[in-house]
Amino acid sequence: MRIGFRTAKTVVAVVLAIYIANALHLKLAEFTGIVAALLLKNTRKETVVTAGKMAIAVLLTLAVDTLLFSLLGFHVYVIGLILLLLIPILVRTRTERGLLLGTVVTIHVYTAGHLDMDILLNEIWLILTGMTVSLTINWLYMPSRKERLLNIHRQLEMTVADVFDHFARALEEKDYLWDGAEILTIHNLIQQGKKEALLHEDNYITSDDVLRFHHFEIKEKQYERIKHMLALVSRVDQVIVQGKMLASILRKMSAALRSGEDDFHRIQEEIRALRETCEDMPLPKTRKEFEIRAALLQMLNELEGYILDAV
Known part of the structure; x- marks a missing residue:
């Protein structure tokens, strides 16, 4: 035993x-x-x-x-x-x-x-x-929770990266199906991370440890944006060029999360460039196209907000 x-x-x-x-x-x-x-x-x-x-x-x-x-x-x-x-x-x-x-x-x-x-x-x-x-x-003799926190953080980043990949495929493939299970996983990882961070903070009172808990508070804000993006992507039931362009940025965001490299500044520039490109494109010809493009623009705004939350 x-x-x-x-x-x-x-x-x-x-x-x-x-x-x-x-x-x-x-x-x-x-x-x-x-x-x-x-x-x-x-x-x-x-x-x-x-x-x-x-x-x-x-x-x-x-x-x-x-x-x-x-x-x-x-x-x-x-x-x-x-x-x-x-x-x-x-x-x-x-x-x-x-x-x-x-x-x-x-x-x-x-x-x-x-x-x-x-x-x-x-x-x-x-x-x-x-x-x-x-x-x-x-x-x-108080065990450190730093390793657990690092593992939770890594799992969280990988799961969010998976979600962005699913979003990209949904914008590129008309009949793409996804059960959204990763969304619940993200929520559970954030709650677990906050709990571990609080316990860690009560053992090691330093500015670094306070920032660890604040990190998961930021992730909670970003989680709300991901849920909003999920609702928006469900409204995009046609594949259009603006959707494919947004999908490309989502894949780059996913790759940045997987690599752990802070490549978000470049992605922000691409988001701004895509927004300007969409503004220069011809106006929608149908109500359906207008609604899809509006949902894509909101997704673009949420993605930019996701990045800014972490800055």
């Missing part, structure tokens, strides 16, 4: 936290293992935020424990009163994630049967030890 990366990290964190707590001669050292396990999150940012909230929750718990146990004594019903008072406080301070740790801390204090500075410091050191181990392990 293969052990996952997160599982391995959890095992190491729990064992190491307990080992360190024992080395520090802390009472109830095993509790540090629970703290360490609870704090191992998917990203460094989430781990730090959770650690902060749990630390505040534990301090609030110790304050409530000190107050009620001192006033009412060490009785089981006092634990219930502490939780009744503690829960709304944690919710109000948005630290309810620390309720489990707070409950365990309260039971520790109750089990001790008395309250003094040694007990309070012991609980604080238990929490700090578990948190420090988890934060350290997550900081040192």
Whole structure:
């Protein structure tokens, strides 16, 4: 059976936290293992935020424990009163994630049967030890998602290139049929890329990583243009010379995406040249030809917009 990366990290964190707590001669050292396990999150940012909230929750718990146990004594019903008072406080301070740790801390204090500075410091050191181990392990051993992001980006470019090739064939062949499955693939890849980019950003806060997420936001805008182009190409049910000229540009766009070379400036020039050429051509003779040429012109505008979105 293969052990996952997160599982391995959890095992190491729990064992190491307990080992360190024992080395520090802390009472109830095993509790540090629970703290360490609870704090191992998917990203460094989430781990730090959770650690902060749990630390505040534990301090609030110790304050409530000190107050009620001192006033009412060490009785089981006092634990219930502490939780009744503690829960709304944690919710109000948005630290309810620390309720489990707070409950365990309260039971520790109750089990001790008395309250003094040694007990309070012991609980604080238990929490700090578990948190420090988890934060350290997550900081040192967090897998990079750059390779995944690069793969998603490459798949996305290849799929868009396929779509442009399909558009070109539809303009060149009157009865060309295409199921449009790549359109859904593009949507799924963009959503997957945004998710991975956000996780990556929460682990490596640099301008480069922010740009990675922004890249997929741009792709989302371009996706809307591709969907519009799909609707437009479906209206072109005749092969005309302007359509063949646009198909040639679409194929060059596809080739640029496949090669990964930034050849878009030259394609922009060809788009402008084609627009000028179409303006100099004779006017449509029929309503049908007018509608087809109008759809082709809109496609040309969307293709230019697709390029400009990435600039």
